[in-house]
Amino acid sequence: MLDITLLRKDLASAVARLETRKKNQTFLNVEAFTALESERKVLQTRTEEIQARRNTLNKQIGPLKAKGESVDALMAEVNALKAEQESGSKRLDALQPELQALLMAVPNLPHASVPVGEDEHANVEMRRWAPKGGTGASATPLGFTPKDHVDLGEPLGLDFEMGVKLSGSRFTAMKGPIARLHRALAQFMLDLQTQQHGYTECYVPYIVNADTLRGTGNLPKFEGDLFAAKKGGQDGEPAPDHSALYLIPTAEVPLTNFVRDEVVAESALPMKLAAHTPCFRSEAGSAGRDTRGMIRQHQFDKVEMVQIVHPDKSHEALEEMATHAEAVLQALELPYRVVLLCTGDMGFASAKTYDLEVWLPAQDTYREISSVSNCEAFQARRLQARFKNAQGKNELVHTLNGSGLAVGRTLVAVLENHQNEDGSVNVPAALQPYLCGLAVLRA
Structure with missing residues (x-):
């Protein structure tokens, strides 16, 4: 606010x-x-x-x-x-x-360093990275016509038909090698952020109340993008009113609310929290977009990073968090670029956002795999999240969040970038310990 x-x-x-x-x-x-x-x-x-x-x-x-x-x-x-x-x-x-x-209902004010523009066409590319010392995606060509993740994944256990059978469109089931790869990715990401970058691992509820969502700016404006959690009555009793409970759209929501209505000591800052959770989004505004495959799902997993920091340190923390997300992509040897979002493409609560976009050979383009945002005091004011400053007065903290990373989209990127012409997929060295040393996924 x-x-x-x-x-x-x-x-x-x-x-x-x-x-x-x-x-x-x-x-x-x-x-x-x-x-x-x-x-x-x-x-x-x-x-x-x-x-x-x-x-x-x-x-x-x-x-x-x-x-x-x-x-x-x-x-x-x-x-x-x-x-x-x-x-x-x-x-x-x-x-x-x-x-x-x-x-x-009013969004955050853009930071002065954010480029002014209407949409993604005004975003500014900051840097690119590719493995083997390259400077872009073309530095590591596959040498053959790439398959997309759907064709690669289905023989490995990626089951879209089962997802539709169990739940409906934009849900996916996994079994066998692909399920193991998905689990390995999440474990690797969480280990990297906690062991190398100093985040505290957290376990959080997947269902939260309305106050929690209001604190991060998801309510009231974006209620249509949320899944409400309701429970039927038992033994003939009327159903309890759970209309004010929602499935989380991201672990940012519960993690940031750790400091709701709290006054923390200045010495406790920065607080660096991370969690691996499923995320649930109705994608109300994306009808007809990315209907093939796993790019846009109602349920997906993500390792989320949240920092609660001193106001003087938040833009420094934003740059740091971007590198924390980049470290995952570099370890997995995935080409990517970092983009500074313009004013017209930023999220509701953000004052400044970097998007990380990974290269997908089958689409011949970069696709978003992480957003890292500084919300400054916008969420803290809603949350009444404060710290006691050196003068003994209560002051609002600044909050930041970022994906480190979206697991499903990372799975897509690994399949497409590490595929072989015969349809097998090389396992990046960083993931092999999580797969008992397995070096290649085969059907």
Whole structure:
């Protein structure tokens, strides 16, 4: 959530920064905000005036009573002022949730270093990497027409038909070699982030309440992208109301909420947390996109990194986290590039985001495999996540999150980049210990 003090001081500047996200799109209802703020100011000023007048009158009433003089007129005024003050206070209390509801739908302000643009075409490529000292995907050509991950994976146990049978479209089942590879990838990623980069391994619930999702910015705006978790009644009893429980779209949600309503010591920062979880997304806005294969699924696994840091350190942490995600791709010998997202392509809560895009030979293009974002104080303000600074005052932390990595998309990249002409797949050396030394996957 945006800092309401900033909006009160310089509304025009904040609106101008928001408008760089998309042309001709309204992110903040300025008229409604201005009306609520004007009413708040009037009520607050009047409340202060009333209290001052009541204090003056109360000081007069005692001495007048002691002299035996009538105080009826003064008491009548005091009572009238009290009624007006109570009415004003009641309206002030009602204004706060109205203002909050307005701001809950407003995205974060882009950082000054973010390029301005409408969509992905304005993103800026920062760097590329490929194995064997290359500078791009073309540095390691396969030497034959590549198969895509669907054709490679099905003989190895990737079962799309079973996924549809069990759940529906955009679900996948795995068995045999491909299931082992999927598990190995997740274990390797989690070990790398915890053992080499200092993250604390966490286990988190896969179902969370609405407050948890509001804290990270997934609610209320993106409720349509979530799966609600509901449970039927037992033994003839009515079903309990679980409409406010949701399957997590990413482990970022529970991990970031570890500090909700907390004041941590400055010495506890940075907090570096990681978890391997399934992720559940309805993909409400992606109908017809990537319907073949595993690129866009309703359920997928991910190793998530979250950092809770001092505000002065968050952009330094963002650069660090990008390299943590890159380390996975380099260890797996997967060509990739790092892209700085423009204002029109960033996520709702982000102030600045890097996307890592892995090379997929069968598609002859790069595809997103990780997003690493600095949300600055945007989530912390919703969460009331604070630390006690050197002056002894409570200050909002900054929160960051990133994929390290999406397991399913990494599986796709390993299949396609390490395939052989006969359809077998070479296992990257970093993964072989997790597969009992297996060097090649064969049907």
